[in-house]
Amino acid sequence: MGTGRSGRDTQVTFLIYKTLIENRMSTLDPNVGLYGRQKGKRLGVFQKTLMEQKLPQLIYDVNTPADLKKVFGETCTEYFLEIGFGGGEHLAALAKANPRVGFIGCEPFENGVAKLVKAIEEFSLKNVRIYQGSATNVIAQLPDQALSRVYLLYPDPWPKRRHRKRRFVSDEKLTDLARVLKTEGELRFATDIDDYAGWTLARVARSTCFSWLPLNSSDWTVPWFDWTQTRYERKAISENRKPAYFKFIRI
Numbered sequence: 001m002g003t004g005r006s007g008r009d010t011q012v013t014f015l016i017y018k019t020l021i022e023n024r025m026s027t028l029d030p031n032v033g034l035y036g037r038q039k040g041k042r043l044g045v046f047q048k049t050l051m052e053q054k055l056p057q058l059i060y061d062v063n064t065p066a067d068l069k070k071v072f073g074e075t076c077t078e079y080f081l082e083i084g085f086g087g088g089e090h091l092a093a094l095a096k097a098n099p100r101v102g103f104i105g106c107e108p109f110e111n112g113v114a115k116l117v118k119a120i121e122e123f124s125l126k127n128v129r130i131y132q133g134s135a136t137n138v139i140a141q142l143p144d145q146a147l148s149r150v151y152l153l154y155p156d157p158w159p160k161r162r163h164r165k166r167r168f169v170s171d172e173k174l175t176d177l178a179r180v181l182k183t184e185g186e187l188r189f190a191t192d193i194d195d196y197a198g199w200t201l202a203r204v205a206r207s208t209c210f211s212w213l214p215l216n217s218s219d220w221t222v223p224w225f226d227w228t229q230t231r232y233e234r235k236a237i238s239e240n241r242k243p244a245y246f247k248f249i250r251i
């Protein structure tokens with residue numbers, strides 16, 4: 001007669017199962033497309049405490065629809081993304097100098113995230129959010145034309161031929177980045193690896209979404225006026241590699 005106990009149990013089990021599946025589907029894998037290490041030296045007590053107490057309020061959530069006005073409040077009028085911020089020195093300096101810009105920083109490496117959290121505390125920055133995972137998820141979640149600028153500074157070069165497909169820059173990524181950039185928005189790219197510079201220029205040249213119009217060689221040999229040197233750039237220069245700085249414009 002009607003739904004017996006076993007019928008109700010089956011229904012409840014089904015609902016629990018459905019909720020679990022839906023939750024799993026709506027949680028993006030932070031490791032998508034990552035190949036490098038995500039943990040280094042064990043965090044010190046101070047860093048660990050900072051991560052536990054401060055990071056939760058700084059997290060950029062990719063599992064809910066992006067609403068950057070809500071995330072950054074009324075003070076911020078435009079938004080920048082930095083992909084693979086490393087130790088966060090560039091992002092923190094830029095965020096300090098531009099309090100009306102909301103910054104999303106993506107970095108899977110825990111020790112780098114801990115450094116940025118420390119800088120955010122030191123400078124009392126209110127305009128930075130962190131995604132501890134692959135930038136691919138943030139780019140996929142952002143609405144069209146959400147950003148004025150994207151930084152990709154010294155991405156992992158993957159020099160071996162068989163590893164080059166791991167490089168962050170690809171035709172598909174350029175299309176994805178073009179979607180989230182406003183017209184005349186900028187993709188700023190720096191590298192010390194000539195082959196990665198050529199690889200990127202070739203893809204930008206065949207993209208219909210970006211232009212690169214240097215006036216002379218200082219356009220790519222001299223850093224941008226608001227540049228803050230990153231750890232990888234310091235390493236590159238100390239090893240006699242020459243950095244190149246490219247500003248690609250979304251057309």
Ligand SMILES: C[S@@+](CC[C@H](N)C(=O)[O-])C[C@H]1O[C@@H](n2cnc3c(N)ncnc32)[C@H](O)[C@@H]1O
Pocket residue numbers: 032033034035036037083084085086087106107108109112133134135136153154155156157168230231232233
């Ligand atoms: C060579 S390091 C450069 C770090 C920093 N930009 C600098 O110049 O010092 C490249 C960084 O990109 C991060 N990375 C690699 N793939 C990434 C991805 N898909 N999304 C976000 N960060 C990524 C790595 O964890 C690493 O910290």
